[in-house]
Amino acid sequence: MSKFLLVQTLNGISFGALLFLLASGLSLIYGVMKIVNIAHGSYFMLGAYIGLTVVLRTKSFFLAALLGALTIGVVGLLMERVFLRRFPLQASPQMMLTLGFTLAFRDLALLIWGGDPYTLPTPPFLVGSVEILGVIFPLYRLFVIGIATLVALGLWAFNEKTLVGAKLRAAVDDHEMAGGVGLNVPLISGCMFGLGAFLAAFGGVMGGPIFGVYPGLDLELLSLAFVVVIVGGRGSLKGSAVGSILVGLVDNFGKAIVPELSYFTLFAPMAIVLAIRPTGLFGRE
Amino acid sequence: MVVKKTMARGLGLVASVFFVMAAFSAGWAQDKGPVKIGYIAPLTGAFAENGKDMQNGAIHYLEEIGYQVAGRKIELIVEDDEANPTTGMTKLRKVVEKDGVHVVAGVFLASTGYAFHPYIEEKKIPANYQICSADDLTQRKSAKWVVRTSWTSSQTTHALGEYMYNTLGYRKIACLGMDYAFGWEAIGGLQRTFEELGGKVVQKIWTPINTVDFSPYLSNIRTDVDAVYVVYVGRPGLTFTKQYMEFGLKKKIPLLSIGPMTDENILPSMGDEALGIVNALHYSAALDTPINRKFVATFRQRFKRAPSYFAEGAYTGTKWIVESIKAVGGAAEDRDRLLGAMRKMVISDAPRGPFRLDDYGNPIQNVYVRKVERVKGELQNTVIHTIPNVSQFWKYKPDEYLKQPLYSRDYSPGKP
Numbered sequence: 001m002s003k004f005l006l007v008q009t010l011n012g013i014s015f016g017a018l019l020f021l022l023a024s025g026l027s028l029i030y031g032v033m034k035i036v037n038i039a040h041g042s043y044f045m046l047g048a049y050i051g052l053t054v055v056l057r058t059k060s061f062f063l064a065a066l067l068g069a070l071t072i073g074v075v076g077l078l079m080e081r082v083f084l085r086r087f088p089l090q091a092s093p094q095m096m097l098t099l100g101f102t103l104a105f106r107d108l109a110l111l112i113w114g115g116d117p118y119t120l121p122t123p124p125f126l127v128g129s130v131e132i133l134g135v136i137f138p139l140y141r142l143f144v145i146g147i148a149t150l151v152a153l154g155l156w157a158f159n160e161k162t163l164v165g166a167k168l169r170a171a172v173d174d175h176e177m178a179g180g181v182g183l184n185v186p187l188i189s190g191c192m193f194g195l196g197a198f199l200a201a202f203g204g205v206m207g208g209p210i211f212g213v214y215p216g217l218d219l220e221l222l223s224l225a226f227v228v229v230i231v232g233g234r235g236s237l238k239g240s241a242v243g244s245i246l247v248g249l250v251d252n253f254g255k256a257i258v259p260e261l262s263y264f265t266l267f268a269p270m271a272i273v274l275a276i277r278p279t280g281l282f283g284r285e
Numbered sequence: 286m287v288v289k290k291t292m293a294r295g296l297g298l299v300a301s302v303f304f305v306m307a308a309f310s311a312g313w314a315q316d317k318g319p320v321k322i323g324y325i326a327p328l329t330g331a332f333a334e335n336g337k338d339m340q341n342g343a344i345h346y347l348e349e350i351g352y353q354v355a356g357r358k359i360e361l362i363v364e365d366d367e368a369n370p371t372t373g374m375t376k377l378r379k380v381v382e383k384d385g386v387h388v389v390a391g392v393f394l395a396s397t398g399y400a401f402h403p404y405i406e407e408k409k410i411p412a413n414y415q416i417c418s419a420d421d422l423t424q425r426k427s428a429k430w431v432v433r434t435s436w437t438s439s440q441t442t443h444a445l446g447e448y449m450y451n452t453l454g455y456r457k458i459a460c461l462g463m464d465y466a467f468g469w470e471a472i473g474g475l476q477r478t479f480e481e482l483g484g485k486v487v488q489k490i491w492t493p494i495n496t497v498d499f500s501p502y503l504s505n506i507r508t509d510v511d512a513v514y515v516v517y518v519g520r521p522g523l524t525f526t527k528q529y530m531e532f533g534l535k536k537k538i539p540l541l542s543i544g545p546m547t548d549e550n551i552l553p554s555m556g557d558e559a560l561g562i563v564n565a566l567h568y569s570a571a572l573d574t575p576i577n578r579k580f581v582a583t584f585r586q587r588f589k590r591a592p593s594y595f596a597e598g599a600y601t602g603t604k605w606i607v608e609s610i611k612a613v614g615g616a617a618e619d620r621d622r623l624l625g626a627m628r629k630m631v632i633s634d635a636p637r638g639p640f641r642l643d644d645y646g647n648p649i650q651n652v653y654v655r656k657v658e659r660v661k662g663e664l665q666n667t668v669i670h671t672i673p674n675v676s677q678f679w680k681y682k683p684d685e686y687l688k689q690p691l692y693s694r695d696y697s698p699g700k701p
Contacts, residue, residue, distance in 0.1 A: 004504065011500040115333035117520030118554050119527055129533055136533030210528075211497040214520040215331050220495050256501035262493045 007135045008252050014141035016248025017148035018210070021203030022221060023228035024155060024240045025196035030226075031235025031283070033189060035084060036091060038098040040200055041222030042105040047072045047201025048213035049113050052120050061123035061205075069202035076197025081190040102218060110215055120208030144206055151199070152241050159237060168192060227270045233283025242281060319358040320610055320617045322603070323380030325391040327368035331519075332393060334550055335595050336365070339391060339416060341588050342599030346607070348587075354607050355615025362386060368393065370400035377401055381408055387617035388413060388606050391599070395419030395466060402428045411624045415602035416595060420470045421691050423647035423677060432627045432646045434602040436567050436677075438467055439474025439692060441544055443679035444652040444672045445565040446478030449541065452670070453563075455479075455511040459488035461502060461525075462516035462543075464694070471516045471543050473692025478679065480698045491694060492521075499525050503532045512539045515546070522546040523554060530558040539563070547657050549593040552664040559664055562657045567648070567675075568594040568637040569655050569666040580636040591665075592636075601635040608632065645683070649676040 022044055029037045050071055051064035058064070079101065087093040126140045159165040171178040171188040179185045204213070211217065224247070232243025247269060254265025273280060324343060327336035340363055352359045362384050366373035373394075380386045381404075389405065389412040392398050398417040405412045406428050414422065414433040418440075423433050449455045458479070462468030468491065476486045487510060490502055506513060513534070517525045526546070529535055535558065544566025547559055570581050570591045580600070584592040592600070609626040610617050617623055631641045640650035652675040655666035678686045 007504045008501065011498075011504070015498055015500075110329065110333065115329075115331060116550065116554065117523050119523055121556075129531060138528075138531035140531070210524070212520055212524050215333075216495070216520075217497075220497065252498075252501045254501075256505050259490050259492070259502060259505070262496070 003133075003135050004256075006133060007137065008256050009249065010132070010135075010137050010141070012249035012252035013245060014145050014248075015252060016245040017145045018203060018207045019224060019228050019248055020148045020241055020244035021151060021206055022200055023225045023232070023244055024151070024237065025199035025203070026225045027229045027232065027234055027236065027240040028199075029193055029196040030229055031233070033192060034089060034091075035080075035193070036095045036098070037193075037196070038095060038222065039079070039101040039105065040098075040196070040225060041218035041220070042102045043072050043076060043197045043200035044204035044207070044221055045213060045218040046075075046105060046109065047204030048120065048208045048211075048217065049109055049204075050201070051205035051208055052113070052118055052213055055120060061120075064120070065202055065205040068205045069198045072201030072204075073194045073198030077190050077194030079197075080193035081186070084193070085186065085189070106215060106218060113213075115215055117212050117214035119210075119212040120205065122209040140209055144210070147206060151202075152237070155237055224266065227266060230280055231270055231273045233280025236280070236282040239280055239282035246281075317357060317615070317618070319360040320354060320615070321360045321362060321380075321384060321386040321388075322606060323377070323384060323386035323389045324361055324363045325366050325373055325376055325380070325389065325397070326363070326599075327393050328363070328365035330368045332368045335416075335593075336368075336393060338550060338593055338595040339393065339599040341584075342592065342596035342601075343390070343603040345584055345587060345596070346600045346603045349583075350607065354610050357615050357617075359607070366393075366397060368397075370394065370397045373397045374400055374404065377404060381410055386410075387610075387620075388623070390602060390606060391415055392417055395422070398422050398431075399426070402426070402431065405430050409620055411620055411627055413602050413606050413627065415598045418470075419466060420677070423645040424687060425691065427645050430624060432605075432624075432642065434605050434640075434642075434648055435598050436650075437647060438470035438543075439477075440647075440675060440677045440679075441565040441567065441652050442471045442474035443478045444675050445541070445654065446475040446484075447482065448565070448654055448670065448672070449475075449512065449514075450479055450482040450484045453512070453539075456484050457487050457510050458484065458512045458514055459490070459506050459510045460486055460514045460516075461490045461492060461506075463494050463518070463521060464491035465494055467518075468516040469694050469696065470692045472514070473696040474679075475514060476696065477692075477698050494521070496521060497524060499528045500532065503528060503534060506534065506538070508537070510538060512541055514541045516543040518543065518545045518548070519551070523551060526555060526558045526562070544655075545594065547655075547664075547666055548595075549591040549666070550595070552657070552666075553590075555664060559657045560659060563654065563669075564666075565652050565654050565672075566594060566666075567640075567650050567652055568597045569653050569668050570597075571655070571660075571665040571667050572637070572653065573668065574638065576634050577636040577638075594637075597636050601632065601637065604635065605630055605632060643676050643678075643683075645677070647677045649674055651675065 026040045029035050047068040051068035054067050055061055055064040083097055122140050126143050129136045129138050167183050171183055171185050228243040228247050232239030250269045251266050255262050326339045362380055364376035366376050392414045393416050395417045398414055412431045416435050418436050418438045420437045420439055460472045462472050488507055492502055540562050542562055542564045544564045547562055549570045609630050612626040613622045633639045638651045640648045643649050652672045653668045654670040656669050658667045
């Protein structure tokens with residue numbers, strides 16, 4: 001029984017780790033900038049596709065993650081600066097715009113990479129499984145947990161301890177005032193969106209060896225990302241972290257114990273949290 | 286003199302009659318115009334690669350015969366149904382009513398197959414389903430005008446269930462599958478024959494169709510089973526197989542699957558995790574017969590990839606149609622006769638081997654038990670056993686078989 005608990009807990013946390021990479025970017029965009037970015041799942045998918053091409057050419061997973069994330073980060077920045085800034089705080093036009101981009105990205109991906117599903121090759125030094133207290137667990141998933149933790153700490157440090165982070169927080173809390181004290185709010189907005197896209201794409205490459213990449217990945221993961229953001233509270237880094245782990249664990253244990261309710265186990269925590277605390281566990285407002 | 290004139294006139298008459306007859310028959314063939322085949326397949330969307338494979342298979346055959354049958358040209362009108370039955374219906378109406386096709390062919394999704402039935406019956410147009418395998422399409426819900434040259438989901442698993450018990454010696458197995466009709470029918474068939482012989486399916490786990498992470502289900506599999514049988518295709522098949530190995534199960538419990546999981550389209554994307562997987566299908570690109578070797582070689586040369594069962598299905602189905610048109614002397618407009626020919630056609634030189642249709646319009650054909658092996662650096666489905674003359678009803682009598690309901694999610698052979 002305890003083997004079961006251990007395996008499911010590790011599973012849940014590793015799934016949560018990937019969710020965190022995906023959702024932290026969305027939390028930033030949705031929570032802080034109030035933009036419902038339907039293209040967020042597309043960032044994840046495109047990051048994975050670019051990562052696939054890079055790793056097949058250069059055999060370097062590290063390069064794949066870097067290039068994939070950077071490219072999509074720039075795409076995100078441009079999307080915000082050129083298109084989304086024309087509709088500040090207008091939910092409907094923004095949703096329409098990001099939805100349009102989602103469809104365009106999807107067709108673009110189909111054009112470039114075709115319709116066959118792929119999995120990214122696991123980096124050679126992370127192939128294989130380890131035995132932990134009697135259970136076999138893939139090494140790569142442990143690695144993902146580690147990476148996500150590093151990213152979380154990095155984001156926290158950036159936010160709390162650096163000047164740039166302070167500027168970001170200022171621009172978010174009160175953008176008129178921030179503009180008043182000389183901060184370049186439009187640039188900051190663009191960079192924040194770009195960072196969100198960067199994180200999603202990075203998550204895509206990281207998730208590549210586990211989920212694979214294929215047409216349809218964009219929307220399948222989008223709902224998961226929104227669940228995490230809603231449960232954890234938008235705009236909160238702590239919320240994304242806690243929400244991801246919570247959703248990962250609940251989803252995993254739910255599927256393992258009652259597979260018939262697989263569809264339900266994901267959205268049940270979201271419904272419960274929304275009922276008790278509509279702003280999410282750590283949300284503002 | 287009088288005799289000579291009469292002879293001359295007689296010869297002239299004979300000559301002119303001859304001339305008119307010749308002109309008339311040439312004109313007859315030309316007046317009829319080309320034979321038109323309306324081909325419906327998903328060319329965009331998630332199943333685009335499979336749809337293109339189908340199209341390639343059909344084109345490959347038509348190119349081999351020079352797009353000609355019984356003195357008429359063949360026109361292949363391909364339409365994209367985007368793997369969506371509604372779009373499919375629109376395209377079907379277009380090819381039948383606007384293009385005036387003589388035969389409809391292709392059809393990938395089971396839902397599309399079912400959606401087309403009423404229209405095809407109403408319009409009385411011969412149709413050849415080349416891929417979709419939903420059991421009931423040629424059982425309880427069969428249509429008079431539809432001839433299926435592919436398979437039913439349970440056709441191959443009935444055979445595999447017996448093979449697993451008798452030859453592989455399994456007694457207890459766990460089954461996992463995608464939670465929709467294809468999974469239910471395939472596993473239903475397997476469970477029936479396996480348990481009739483005395484085996485037991487001790488676990489049956491249905492996973493949502495778009496599951497990405499199988500870890501919760503994998504860790505739930507009982508460790509005392511002799512084997513695990515799964516129904517996953519496409520992307521889920523890819524990720525499941527990989528995760529099965531990552532969680533240490535591959536070393537402990539043999540993995541068997543539905544045929545298309547190790548389809549020639551997907552195998553290039555798989556690695557060591559696919560080695561040793563046993564499954565059953567009515568075709569394999571590695572089938573070692575002269576006819577298939579030639580088919581695979583020419584297909585590879587033309588399209589730069591090995592043919593999957595999608596390509597073979599389209600190739601053989603198109604051959605089926607053309608041979609039927611030949612059998613009625615090119616009279617593709619005579620729909621009743623053409624349908625009759627399609628239902629009685631027998632092909633002995635299809636790449637997959639010999640096959641003919643049963644009374645319900647579904648093939649009786651070989652089922653090949655295959656094992657994934659690496660040969661010359663490439664993964665392939667090596668044929669390790671052949672079960673001949675398998676029909677969709679296995680060894681049961683059709684009317685008795687049909688008294689039972691269609692295999693469903695909660696199917697259990699014990700229950701009446």
